[in-house]
Amino acid sequence: MWIWHKQWSDHFGDEVKDEHIRFKREFLLPVLLRDNVIDGLPALYRSAANRLVTNGDARGMLALYELITTSALNTAQFSEILTQYEREAAMEGCAFTVLGPQYDEAMGR
Numbered sequence: 001m002w003i004w005h006k007q008w009s010d011h012f013g014d015e016v017k018d019e020h021i022r023f024k025r026e027f028l029l030p031v032l033l034r035d036n037v038i039d040g041l042p043a044l045y046r047s048a049a050n051r052l053v054t055n056g057d058a059r060g061m062l063a064l065y066e067l068i069t070t071s072a073l074n075t076a077q078f079s080e081i082l083t084q085y086e087r088e089a090a091m092e093g094c095a096f097t098v099l100g101p102q103y104d105e106a107m108g109r
Contacts, residue, residue, distance in 0.1 A: 027081040
């Protein structure tokens with residue numbers, strides 16, 4: 001995943017840490033919320049989002065992104081978000097490095 005963050009960042013001229021936050025926002029958070037993986041996360045998300053909308057304060061959302069981690073996912077969920085990430089990269093013209101049979105096995109292919 002971190003190799004992919006670096007490749008995305010190099011392709012688009014972003015910082016790796018910023019790409020990691022974008023990855024969490026675009027791919028990780030929706031799955032955590034959808035599957036109710038972390039107790040209390042939906043309430044934290046609503047509070048941070050409300051704070052952002054009402055006060056224009058992004059600190060709550062950044063704190064939320066720092067709290068969430070892919071280690072909360074099971075294998076199927078992690079495979080799902082990596083597949084989505086890989087598809088988005090391909091659509092944007094950024095080819096991620098894939099490490100052969102181990103990758104295929106991990107992704108359930």
